[in-house]
Amino acid sequence: MRFATRMERVQPSAIRELLRLGDDPTITSFGGGYPDPATFPVTALREAYEQVLTTSARTALQYTATVGLPQLRAQVAARLTADGAPTGSDDVLILQGAQQGLDFVAKLLLDPGDLVVTDNPTFLGALIAFNPYEPSYLGVPGDDEGMDTAALESELSRGARPRFVYVVPDFANPTGTTMSLARRRHLLELAARYDFLVLEDTPYRALRFAGEPVPTLRALDTAGRVVHLGSFSKILAPGLRLGWVAAAPELLEPLGLLKLAADTQTATLSMSVTARLLTDFDLDEHIAEIRERYGHKRDLMVKTMRETFPGEVSFTEPDGGLFTWVTFPEGFDAADFMARVALPQARVAYVPGATFYPVRQEANHARFSYSGVADDVMVDAVGRLGELLGAELSRR
Numbered sequence: 164m165r166f167a168t169r170m171e172r173v174q175p176s177a178i179r180e181l182l183r184l185g186d187d188p189t190i191t192s193f194g195g196g197y198p199d200p201a202t203f204p205v206t207a208l209r210e211a212y213e214q215v216l217t218t219s220a221r222t223a224l225q226y227t228a229t230v231g232l233p234q235l236r237a238q239v240a241a242r243l244t245a246d247g248a249p250t251g252s253d254d255v256l257i258l259q260g261a262q263q264g265l266d267f268v269a270k271l272l273l274d275p276g277d278l279v280v281t282d283n284p285t286f287l288g289a290l291i292a293f294n295p296y297e298p299s300y301l302g303v304p305g306d307d308e309g310m311d312t313a314a315l316e317s318e319l320s321r322g323a324r325p326r327f328v329y330v331v332p333d334f335a336n337p338t339g340t341t342m343s344l345a346r347r348r349h350l351l352e353l354a355a356r357y358d359f360l361v362l363e364d365t366p367y368r369a370l371r372f373a374g375e376p377v378p379t380l381r382a383l384d385t386a387g388r389v390v391h392l393g394s395f396s397k398i399l400a401p402g403l404r405l406g407w408v409a410a411a412p413e414l415l416e417p418l419g420l421l422k423l424a425a426d427t428q429t430a431t432l433s434m435s436v437t438a439r440l441l442t443d444f445d446l447d448e449h450i451a452e453i454r455e456r457y458g459h460k461r462d463l464m465v466k467t468m469r470e471t472f473p474g475e476v477s478f479t480e481p482d483g484g485l486f487t488w489v490t491f492p493e494g495f496d497a498a499d500f501m502a503r504v505a506l507p508q509a510r511v512a513y514v515p516g517a518t519f520y521p522v523r524q525e526a527n528h529a530r531f532s533y534s535g536v537a538d539d540v541m542v543d544a545v546g547r548l549g550e551l552l553g554a555e556l557s558r559r
């Protein structure tokens with residue numbers, strides 16, 4: 164069978180392969196970026212479905228506008244406005260999850276060989292979405308303030324010309340770091356000077372459990388250069404498959420045409436139920452409960468790692484989100500260690516870090532998610548892993 168050449172860039176995801184381990188009850192997996200099912204507002208969703216199907220089934224089960232239900236678009240716009248980025252309904256396109264927005268932006272902007280700038284490392288799902296459009300990549304290193312925009316400026320001054328810069332500025336996947344206000348402003352200044360767009364992906368923004376909020380890039384943007392993606396997956400439930408994109412009209416209109424071509428519209432029933440939920444349910448109170456839960460889990464994982472991991476192993480302590488990023492000594496291969504030791508001996512899985520790098524992979528990192536593992540299971544599994552890491556590194 165002959166496929167298009169773009170399929171050469173479409174490879175199995177390491178995360179997808181690891182998620183299959185979730186079917187094995189003997190394995191503790193820190194691999195998936197799944198929210199904790201205990202946070203799903205099941206009762207409120209059941210009531211919303213009943214109300215929608217009782218009072219407005221004919222419209223909720225019918226086709227609707229490609230851009231999304233007017234009520235839901237207005238509700239998303241209101242939340243973005245309350246977060247510091249004045250937004251109207253016409254600035255919002257409802258998506259089948261924010262992942263769809265990554266695909267649409269790449270489809271809209273990229274020709275083969277065009278440059279995309281990302282953090283180094285960056286969200287694997289974004290690379291998977293971009294790869295079929297055959298871009299080249301520049302990975303920019305960062306630290307606990309996010310992407311090093313001075314390093315980006317250096318690359319731009321030497322001739323790098325990206326079509327867009329992709330960032331997860333709040334509690335980044337995979338590192339958990341947050342871009343500082345100064346660097347957000349610097350990134351936008353570079354975007355204006357060198358004429359590129361910024362793709363801001365914010366699935367974890369609402370999940371801050373420590374520190375002070377930083378304005379979104381879209382809130383700081385005065386030139387319409389930011390394409391802002393958001394999602395209900397982490398604050399309601401991923402099974403709803405609902406996200407959004409907010410952007411300037413000259414970007415939102417062609418994105419809407421791509422949405423029409425891809426799937427006509429997002430599911431009317433999911434949009435109707437979510438709109439009803441946002442009317443009747445206190446989402447902010449719900450988010451506050453989620454934040455408290457994840458803050459506790461972050462604290463527990465970091466504390467256990469500090470107590471049981473060898474001293475030469477470091478890890479981030481994010482102020483929100485779902486992940487910590489573990490760095491092992493140079494020369495350590497996290498994928499090899501998991502396959503050879505962690506899985507067979509400790510029955511523990513994580514995501515090896517090499518797959519998150521867009522250009523040159525680094526093997527001595529791993530992403531751990533603390534979101535969906537019970538406290539006692541987490542402590543036991545991290546402790547077992549720490550013992551094996553100590554024995555492994557002592558032999559080096």
